[in-house]
Amino acid sequence: xxxxxxxxxxxxxxxxxxxxxxxxxxxxxxxxxxxxxxxxxxxxxxxxxxxxxxxxxxxxxxxxxxxxxxxxxxxxxxxxxxxxxxxxxxxxxxxxxxxxxxxxxxxxxxxxxxxxxxxxxxxxxxxxxxxxxxxxxxxxxxxxxxxxxxxxxxxxxxxxxxxxxxxxxxxxxxxxxxxxxxxxxxxxxxxxxxxxxxxxxxxxxxxxxxxxxxxxxxxxxxxxxxxxxxxxxxxxxxxxxxxxxxxxxxxxxxxxxxxxxxxxxxxxxxxxxxxxxxxxxxxxxxxxxxxxxxxxxxxxxxxxxxxxxxxx
Amino acid sequence: xxxxxxxxxxxxxxxxxxxxxxxxxxxxxxxxxxxxxxxxxxxxxxxxxxxxxxxxxxxxxxxxxxxxxxxxxxxxxxxxxxxxxxxxxxxxxxxxxxxxxxxxxxxxxxxxxxxxxxxxxxxxxxxxxxxxxxxxxxxxxxxxxxxxxxxxxxxxxxxxxxxxxxxxxxxxxxxxxxxxxxxxxxxxxxxxxxxxxxxxxxxxxxxxxxxxxxxxxxxxxxxxxxxxxxxxxxxxxxxxxxxxxxxxxxxxxxxxxxxxxxxxxxxxxxxxxxxxxxxxxxxxxxxxxxxxxxxxxxxxxxxxxxxxxxxxxxxxxxxxxxxxxxxxxxxxxxxxxxxxxxxxxxxxxxxxxxxxxxxxxxxxxxxxxxxxxxxxxxxxxxxxxxxxxxxxx
Numbered sequence: 099x100x101x102x103x104x105x106x107x108x109x110x111x112x113x114x115x116x117x118x119x120x121x122x123x124x125x126x127x128x129x130x131x132x133x134x135x136x137x138x139x140x141x142x143x144x145x146x147x148x149x150x151x152x153x154x155x156x157x158x159x160x161x162x163x164x165x166x167x168x169x170x171x172x173x174x175x176x177x178x179x180x181x182x183x184x185x186x187x188x189x190x191x192x193x194x195x196x197x198x199x200x201x202x203x204x205x206x207x208x209x210x211x212x213x214x215x216x217x218x219x220x221x222x223x224x225x226x227x228x229x230x231x232x233x234x235x236x237x238x239x240x241x242x243x244x245x246x247x248x249x250x251x252x253x254x255x256x257x258x259x260x261x262x263x264x265x266x267x268x269x270x271x272x273x274x275x276x277x278x279x280x281x282x283x284x285x286x287x288x289x290x291x292x293x294x295x296x297x298x299x300x301x302x303x304x305x306x307x308x309x310x311x312x313x314x315x316x317x318x319x320x321x322x323x324x325x326x327x328x329x330x331x332x333x334x335x336x337x338x339x340x341x342x343x344x345x346x347x348x349x350x351x352x353x354x355x356x357x358x359x360x361x362x363x364x365x366x367x368x369x370x371x372x373x374x375x376x377x378x379x380x381x382x383x384x385x386x387x388x389x390x391x392x393x394x395x396x397x398x399x400x401x402x403x404x405x406x407x408x409x410x
Numbered sequence: 411x412x413x414x415x416x417x418x419x420x421x422x423x424x425x426x427x428x429x430x431x432x433x434x435x436x437x438x439x440x441x442x443x444x445x446x447x448x449x450x451x452x453x454x455x456x457x458x459x460x461x462x463x464x465x466x467x468x469x470x471x472x473x474x475x476x477x478x479x480x481x482x483x484x485x486x487x488x489x490x491x492x493x494x495x496x497x498x499x500x501x502x503x504x505x506x507x508x509x510x511x512x513x514x515x516x517x518x519x520x521x522x523x524x525x526x527x528x529x530x531x532x533x534x535x536x537x538x539x540x541x542x543x544x545x546x547x548x549x550x551x552x553x554x555x556x557x558x559x560x561x562x563x564x565x566x567x568x569x570x571x572x573x574x575x576x577x578x579x580x581x582x583x584x585x586x587x588x589x590x591x592x593x594x595x596x597x598x599x600x601x602x603x604x605x606x607x608x609x610x611x612x613x614x615x616x617x618x619x620x621x622x623x624x625x626x627x628x629x630x631x632x633x634x635x636x637x638x639x640x641x642x643x644x645x646x647x648x649x650x651x652x653x654x655x656x657x658x659x660x661x662x663x664x665x666x667x668x669x670x671x672x673x674x675x676x677x678x679x680x681x682x683x684x685x686x687x688x689x690x691x692x693x694x695x696x697x698x699x700x701x702x703x704x705x706x707x708x709x710x711x712x713x714x715x716x717x718x719x720x721x722x723x724x725x726x727x728x729x730x731x732x733x734x735x736x737x738x739x740x741x742x743x744x745x746x747x748x749x750x751x752x753x754x755x756x757x758x759x760x761x762x763x764x765x766x767x768x769x770x771x772x773x774x775x776x777x778x779x780x781x782x783x784x785x786x787x788x789x790x791x792x793x794x795x796x797x798x799x800x801x802x803x
Contacts, residue, residue: 141613143482158621158628166610169620170477170504177471180464181436181478181486182610188433188462188484189611197613217474220467 103294109134112142117162118154122328124291124318124335125151125233129204131295132231132314133165135302141165142200143186145179147209148172150240151233173213175203176221176230183226200306201228207248208238211274222281222311229305229312232274235320243323247272250343251394252387253375255323260378265387270394278313279349285310287348290317291335297346297357304350317344325374337369342399347406356406363399366392412657413591419547419582422554422589423489423515423575424449428459429597430561433484433604436464436475438494441527442579443517446489469494473501473512480510481619483609485561488512491579492519492533499537505572506541507635508619511564512572514542515557518680518731519579520767528768529579531679535732535741541635543573543642544709548665548683550587553577555659556706558592561601562649568641578681580768592657600656639710646707663712665704666719668694672701674783675720677746678729679705682764682771686729689776700780705742713749720746721754725783731765739763739796758792764799775800
């Protein structure tokens with residue numbers, strides 16, 4: 099069935115309003131879009147790593163999750179949910195339940211790229227029928243904007259502060275989507291919030307309804323850490339895609355597919371400009387760093403085109 | 411009719427797990443408990459159990475997966491030792507706070523560092539305040555019996571706490587002993603079905619587990635958790651009574667050995683109790699009133715009952731196979747002395763550290779401890795109370 103935004107938006111919300119995530123935060127929009135891809139008749143067990151999402155959506159005695167939900171710690175959403183999925187497999191095998199359940203874990207880049215990487219890798223390798231969504235906001239936002247291995251080069255964070263000797267984070271962003279693709283699991287995708295949510299919705303549907311493990315990396319901007327105006331969330335996501343900083347692609351059974359190719363690739367400066375975390379790059383002495391970023395983005399984009407069998 | 415067998419402690423645990431046929435087992439190998447998931451995965455592979463075996467990539471993930479599985483509504487078990495238990499640390503506390511009746515077989519081994527694979531109690535003693543019930547086992551038989559009872563205790567509505575069943579690495583885990591097993595159907599009947607009131611996979615009542623719990627509510631939740639541990643005392647005795655009806659084997663909070671008229675006694679845990687009993691027998695033959703108290707239930711701690719049992723003893727040695735680096739003794743020593751205070755005052759109490767890192771505990775060592783107690787009774791002079799036995803230098 100062709101994607102219809104109106105129809106999709108009319109599906110019942112499975113993460114209710116009233117949670118405490120910030121205005122202009124990408125994470126709850128990501129979660130709601132993913133959960134909309136569940137068939138209304140299917141039940142789900144959702145899981146979250148410790149982080150903004152968890153502490154803002156499940157503060158005792160309130161929960162924003164309409165489906166069953168579990169949080170246990172920071173570094174183990176993959177393992178925790180794999181246990182719930184194992185329980186489901188066992189209880190069905192023993193004839194103690196018949197209902198259909200889906201298993202969806204959420205973690206920020208801290209809980210996924212860094213402290214939770216081992217647990218995620220283990221869960222994916224073991225082949226549990228579950229989806230892991232990384233809502234990547236490129237730093238440890240819950241503890242106050244510290245750098246992660248998902249933080250892009252030269253971003254100003256509280257543990258990679260820009261100073262007189264160092265222009266922010268000195269290391270490259272880890273290619274986590276690539277790392278997960280190397281696990282050779284049935285489905286891996288990279289997405290973000292596009293104007294009609296089609297890309298994320300359709301990928302979520304595929305991830306949830308593909309048997310076996312699936313991983314999605316979803317760029318989900320943070321207005322506090324990235325320092326953009328809260329109404330600009332969707333614009334920031336759009337610029338990430340149009341500059342090819344965050345390409346939309348998927349790897350299905352080992353086959354790489356580019357989902358969107360900008361007609362005219364925008365220069366990275368368009369993406370960097372509205373964000374306070376890159377403000378220090380816009381000085382005479384730091385300008386060349388923007389060229390470095392552009393070169394890196396160009397190189398990686400060419401690599402991706404090759405993997406996806408696209409012409410440059 | 412029970413089944414007579416010859417099994418190692420690890421085999422006994424694995425057989426108990428096969429008979430329990432849990433829904434989920436998540437485990438990671440570590441010496442000396444490795445054999446437990448090995449034997450068990452063979453049962454899975456041969457279709458002798460219908461369990462989902464999750465071969466996790468670490469002990470942290472083992473306990474995390476156990477938490478996810480038990481919260482989802484599955485009876486869940488695991489096994490580990492030493493550093494594996496230490497890697498689970500964070501999750502041990504979360505499992506008990508979530509009131510999840512997971513059962514864990516801890517095959518006691520010295521916790522690094524330095525790296526050492528042999529037996530002492532530094533692993534489970536370190537986890538004594540994690541909110542887990544702890545049962546200790548002198549023999550393979552006790553390890554088997556304790557694990558069967560652990561399911562009943564953990565899942566009791568007044569308890570709902572995880573239970574750790576401990577036995578000594580290599581000494582009992584790898585030594586083959588005679589054992590009496592229950593028939594499979596008797597075990598099935600004894601442990602019953604796991605029927606949680608609230609669980610993730612109940613489509614009629616979705617639940618959320620593991621909230622951010624701030625000062626407005628967290629304290630009440632911790633108080634409720636403490637109450638569960640208090641409640642466990644009664645439930646542990648009830649489970650033991652039912653088990654005794656089934657097997658004739660009697661279990662209490664602790665075992666009293668020649669204790670009722672004893673003038674000198676030692677308090678000890680796990681396999682070394684066997685060595686100590688031999689020594690106590692020998693001393694009795696020589697007319698010395700030597701006794702022994704072997705703790706089975708360390709969490710909850712039976713303070714009043716221990717004080718009552720020891721009140722007529724003149725001199726006492728509490729044996730600790732773990733340091734607490736308090737510069738004043740080990741964890742069992744601290745608990746026993748605290749239990750006696752105000753209830754059985756005047757007893758001269760020594761606290762010995764013994765057998766760390768698998769140092770052999772000989773009958774001579776235990777005899778030396780009893781001799782020291784005799785000297786104290788005779789002279790009234792106690793000297794240094796924080797002592798080591800069996801160590802050079």
